[in-house]
Amino acid sequence: MANFEDVLIKVAREVFQNSEIGSLGRELGFTPTDVQRYIATNHKTHNITWDGTLQMLRDWRKGQEIATEREGLKTALKKAGQIRLADELFPSSYSVSQTEMQDRDVKAKRHNVEIPPPSIKEDDQEKRDPNDIRKQLDEKRAMLEGIKQRSKIVEWKLTDLSKPSSKHLHTSNMIKGDIQETLADINGNCNDIERKKKRN
Structure with missing residues (x-):
């Protein structure tokens, strides 16, 4: 099972469009103002980064229980339209394929x-x-x-x-x-x- 910090980094790198970040931020419980602040952090330099998105995910994690943080992020990703990414990061395990x-x-x-x-x-x-x-x-x-x-x-x-x-x-x-x-x-x-x- 991947380290959850690595999972957050993967999400921050894959969810890069402002509209996608906005949708994910909304599903994570952030206000539009908060989301815009995180997006602005991505554009602080000439090169667009994912620093703000990662900070948003880390801030969200602070309010989550360890036992439910993975399922919470998976649910938020799917509601935000990131279904393939959610399945890739949190695959369902079956005894028989x-x-x-x-x-x-x-x-x-x-x-x-x-x-x-x-x-x-x-x-x-x-x-x-x-x-x-x-x-x-x-x-x-x-x-x-x-x-x-x-x-x-x-x-x-x-x-x-x-x-x-x-x-x-x-x-x-x-x-x-x-x-x-x-x-x-x-x-x-x-x-x-x-x-x-x-x-x-």
């Missing part, structure tokens, strides 16, 4: 297999009731057995093809690869749940 979720959905539809949702955070899993963990473990084991059966069906169909074409081979190899990947994923989840179960 959108691309990964789409890949999982494609595999599920291809094999008619129900893919489990992303793993919950370890801290949350430790707080769960042991009975819930056992139930989830049993469900994943059952799912694992179902996928193993589908894998055997794929092997049988390959055997039935006396002279499989290159297209058949390519499709079959892709299906087998996806099944093996899914098996490894579920096996890993089962092992994680088993460890949590022993802890509890």
Whole structure:
């Protein structure tokens, strides 16, 4: 996580137009008079600087709590129209990306297999009731057995093809690869749940 002073410097450098500084200053709670004073500081020398903008951000920070200053600045940036900058400085963290979720959905539809949702955070899993963990473990084991059966069906169909074409081979190899990947994923989840179960 970046030092918050570095974040303020980044904002001061990126938000350089007077209208943008005005919008941000308004969302941070400054009066138009205050904002104009900060903008004037940027124009004190022949070369335009961002000193005034940085001072505005530092003055705003003085009135913020450490625990909420990042979220406060992120909100102000978005309301001021600096959405991309806000997302760049304060990215949202997900356990599974959108691309990964789409890949999982494609595999599920291809094999008619129900893919489990992303793993919950370890801290949350430790707080769960042991009975819930056992139930989830049993469900994943059952799912694992179902996928193993589908894998055997794929092997049988390959055997039935006396002279499989290159297209058949390519499709079959892709299906087998996806099944093996899914098996490894579920096996890993089962092992994680088993460890949590022993802890509890």
